[in-house]
Amino acid sequence: MDNFFVPEVGVDVVDVGRMQFALERTPRIRQRLFTEAEIAYCEKYRFAERHYAGRWAAKEAVCKALGCGLIQWNGVEVIRRPRRAPYVRLMGKIAKFADYVGVREEEISISITHSELSAVAVAVIRRGERP
16 A cells, blocks of 8 residues: 555564553463464563563564554564574565555564663565565
């Protein structure tokens, strides 16, 4: 859609301590915010809260890049590939919004980093020539 503004870049920062507090206070929040695959990925690490924070930051960054805000908590899934950059799968309302504004999953690149204190993610929409 040509007349709809898509920012095409999104960034988000998540405080790891706040994520840890949320996970401890409300254990079922995992199922509301993350997919089964994301939970399995994060839980295999000693400091799982850092990985959850990174994934949450990525979800927010993708929604900001699309220009839709987080309209569905688990509508963006972060998928990790061995020795490669993570990528996203869009679902539900967010997938419908992306389709509406003409953005395909393959056009979204993400980068995630975290420390013991914070997690940061950037999402960029790479518009290419369409066949």
